[in-house]
Amino acid sequence: MAKFITIGERISVTAPAIRRAFEERDPEPILTRCEQQLKAGANYIDVNIGPAESDGEERMQWAVKLLQERFDNVPLALDTSNMKAIEAGIQVYNREKGKPIVNSADAGDRFNRIELAANNDAIVIALCSANGIASDNDERMAHCQRMLEEGLMHGMEAEDLWFDPLFLVVKGMQDKQMEVLEAIKMFTDMGLNSTGGLSNNSNGMPKHIRPIFDSCMLAMAMMQGLTSAIVNPNDQRLMETIKTCDIIKNNNLYADSYLEI
């Protein structure tokens, strides 16, 4: 029923320009990418500051305030392995437009991020892997169940755990793609929300191929009930696919101008 939620992935230290901007506290490259993503229709913006072991707390607070002050309290996904930085970010986070997302917990070393999210009334992305990719869906769903119980035990609403099957690269793991899609269906059948880093699937492919793969994978995943994804919202083909799938799923009422809104 609810529209698909897109989390814009382009503010990330994996991009050299953004890494430099975080290090030098240079607002412009970060603000520019945020604006581009919002204009393209992103709902949430992911803020990947890297591990930032020395200055993570100060760095995350700087980024949260910078983006929310400029863009009307845009909702954010706080993306770092540094727990203290996530907590620091939430301290200065304005919830007017949506709860913060903790990106991410898993069933291994990052299991305690679920409690962190519960203690801070945040949404958490729960990656269904422990130390390494789940070998099959039995293992994936065991991780899912364990993280769900952990969240509920700490008082979270099930809807605030967004389960991530972990999208896998086609070039190398082609035989695992349907399994990932089946896992999404299992989350859906349990009434759970889901998300994931979609573009993993097209990693290593030529630039002109990636939007095609991302769009097809996304459409198939939405068919399985995927409720959100971490994506590049400036990929027009992908965003048009999401909007169209939302219409077909009756998540949004059709109007001739639906691609423009």
Place this chain on the structure above:
Amino acid sequence: MAFTPKKQAFNAKINAVTLGTGDKSIVIGGENVLPFYTFDAPIANKPRIAVEISDKGLEGCVSDGIKAFYAGCESVVDMAVKAQSMEGASAICLHFESADPNGENKSVEDCVALAKAVADAVEMPILVMGCKNIEKDAQIFNAVSDALQGKNILVLSAREENYKNVGASAGLAYNQKVGAESAVDINLAKQLNVLLSQLGVPDASVCMNVGSSAAGYGFEYLSSTLDRVKAAALAQSDKQLQMPIVTPVSPETWGVKESMSPEEESPEWGSLDERGIEMEVCTASACLVGGSNLVIMRHPAAVATISKFIDSLM
């Protein structure tokens, strides 16, 4: 364990739109619950009733009750003034029936003169309804919106064929409220709102007429349209459908045989006046529970009944 009902207030809400100015101005919309679901959350602005006055006066009127109510009125302006005293009335809807080029073809200048005279005489908000001729309506709305600047009127309606013209004049240049009309077509209802918004008309200046019909005359299509529009607006937070809904009831119900067939021709149907009232009451109440925020009606007895109906459900 005691039963605790789950409240179904939505995060989204219908836009609150103000019509008219001063003490008699009204606000329609603003609710974040389904129609009359006051047990889920308070509804600040109750649905309203506008009284339809034809620019032909009582010409063609078959209802003794309506004629009796306006007894002594010598002009349309007199009628508009009198309509303000109708129990349950909140606005006056001036219907330019005689502007139709295929009928009397009343001139735009004459329409403007009448609109000005009515606006000078009444304090309630004014709605202006056209003659259903696309081109003539655009001309009337343009000229009347200009002449009544500052009165915050609602023009009915901008349609797919003339939304640019009506939206740009009434909505943008003269700062009036615009009704976006579609005929039981939810996709077009949304599309018109998108187009008006792309034109620059603020969302808070737009109301929707998503269709109208008399009970028994394809009303189920209107009913499902109203349901789907409210569901999209509230449950799916669809900003392009969060405009309050205005439904002309009387132009439909007074045109069907139940309200028109003389008693000598249909004696088994009973009193003509009663039939007309019942058609209005049935249709208006069904529109209101479907989600109309304002209904346009004629008969004083029907208006009073629907007004009590609204108050008792609030």
